[in-house]
Amino acid sequence: MIEGEALGVHVFVVTGGEHRAAALAFVRALWVQCGARLGITEPVPGVGVGMEPRGGWAAHTRGLLAVRSATGPGVRQAVLRRDHDVLCLSVMLAPDAAENLRWAELDAQWSGVVRAAGPGAAAPNSGTLGEARLYLARLVDPDARPTAEPTGALVATVRSRAPGAPDRVPDGVVTPQGFAVWELSPTADTRIVRRWVTVAGHERDPELTAWAWTDRNLNLPPLAKYLLHAAKLRYELRVWRAAEDIATLRAATDATIKAVLERTAVPAGPSRHTEIIRASHALVALQARERGLVDRSTLSREMARTVDIAAANLVLFAGDESLGGPFADDRALAGWLVQRLDDEAAYMESAVRRCEQVGSLADQLVQRSRQRRQETVNLGLTGAIGAIVMSLGAIQALQYTVPLPGPVKPAVITALGALALLASLVVLRVVAPERRWSLVLVRLGAGAVGAALAWIVVAAFGGRGAAAGTTWTGTAVGAALGVLVSFGSFGRDRGY
Structure with missing residues (x-):
């Protein structure tokens, strides 16, 4: 049914922020292990770059950075690229037919590379946006065309060949390029590793390579660009879910505002001044603390903008905004997350305004209370000092000793x-x-x-x-x- 099984891998990591060092260390370890475990140790002539990143690992050079290959039959290559603020390591394992290696064996080889490189994507602070494993193949029959029919023979073959495939393969889709695509990853929205099966027609190897692996200029291919923005989307989702729960933050805000209002409504008394000061201090502390109201509102707006850009790029690089399968899943997640972030930012901005208004009221009451107390003390002290001065003046005027x-x-x-x-x-x-x-x-x-x-x-x-x-x-x-x-x-x- 299918032949020419190959594994393409794209690993995306951040190149800035607090996790930059961990991300660079992980990619560098993968790069080393590609040579140690996969034999990818030889330069590729005529591409304009060497086997180590031009400018060094910490440089901000964009485009193609390094390429290395393995000798022998088949294709075993590793390519390092930088796309804006993301570093991408791409690996292709396409063995010769005589090696008789299938997806399962190739996947095991790559998993060994990842394990040898360290915790990597599994670490919460690794800076890894995502990893995509592409199980590529072509149809044996020259006259057949790939189809994503759920009950078709191709789906049964995919289920039997792909490592970790579920009993029921999720709905797939045929792309505008004519490739049948399925995603076999777990359904968790926060998944880091994605597993895609892509099957092309018998004579479509060049087109599949240019779409999923690289073109003649070794540029990042359209599918890799799509998966890059999908990885950004799911990375933002993980960051958002790891942040302090908005319900907790709003509940703390509401409780503090309620306390301020209750204390400002207390009739004038000896303890009112202190109570208002305490309440206003609690309100200021709530606003200023890490991931407080203003900070969370700003982050929500920035995150919503990032997700919105990623969603637009998903449509751009998919080539069809109505594609089903994993493409539809990514679009639905992007739309849902943008809406949630917009709602969250609106709620947080409303809470910020409430805090500002109630805090302003508390400040006014504090100042008025302080002024009244100062006037009262001043009046008493003026009377006492005036009495003393008058007594001393009378003593002097009457010449009393x-x-x-x-x-x-x-x-x-x-x-x-x-x-x-x-x-x-x-x-x-x-x-x-x-x-x-x-x-x-x-x-x-x-x-x-x-x-x-x-x-x-x-x-x-x-x-x-x-x-x-x-x-x-x-x-x-x-x-x-x-x-x-x-x-x-x-x-x-x-x-x-």
Whole structure:
């Protein structure tokens, strides 16, 4: 029924981003193993490139990079190309008829190369877009034409010959070029390795080679370009599914927004200011965290654009936008993913707007609450300082002499200065209640007032005869009491 069984392989990896190093290492290992395990160690004259990539493995040179071949009958070649941002390693195993090798043996040879190269495509961070294994053959009968009839003899032959073929071969299609095509891969949308069977007419080997393997200029053939964009599509799907679930992100956003709204609706009270600050901080943290709202929305839009471009290229390189079989499966996946990404971006942008509006409301309430508290404190401090100033002015105007002992006077002056300092620090705490340093300064000011008051007491009772040690001990105790009192009056969670 068929003859000339061959295996063509296209491996696509990224050449940029965080997985670039792993991708280059994998392709380089495959390139080495093609020589070690498949005997592909000889240069190909007349192609303009050598057996190693021109410019080196890290270069961004586009087009044909390297070619190598094996000696002996049949065709065993490896070609390295770069197409825009993708590096493609293509391998052809087309043995001579006398070797009597079929798809199963060729597939086993290539699987040995992949295993020897390392985890490769199986690794989650390998940078591998995809791998396509093409099982190629031609019909024995010169007068026959390939057909994809589900009950035909050709389908039965494919099922018996292709490695890993399911009991029921999925629906195939005949391409505009006249080739019968089936995909035997698992049905998972995120599949990395794809297995395609392509059968041509008896005299169509040159056309099949130019479509699936290479043309005379060693360019990337149309089917490889199609499979490249299909690999990009499924790679984006894997990235999208590995990202944080949008439902989880939206639920966290809704919960935070609800908390902010509930706290802003609480009647004015001593704890309202602190509650609003906490809620606004939680909202900002949600927006700014990795893969948060803005980041996820932008990524969704970029990913949707990438998938949209890939979908357009699928139609371009398939040659017919109505092809069935695996071509229809890729088109359906592209349409579904574009729609999902557009919906996701719209939902995320809506959540971003809600966060911005609620956050703006919370900021306004925080500023108003802070301003009211500052005005209240300022009013109280103005009254207290005004009373002190008025008393001192009256004393001076009436020429009243305060009957203070000499040793007490410096302590009283120090206490008045410490009170003025504490008053300014309290205002600073009201202005910046969420800052740890403002609370530390208030406690230091309270300690200074406590030390000054203790000095007054020691000086009043000890007079000039008070020992220096007694004075220092008393002021230290007073400072400690002042700090302890501040813990009760200026607690960290009181919102001052």
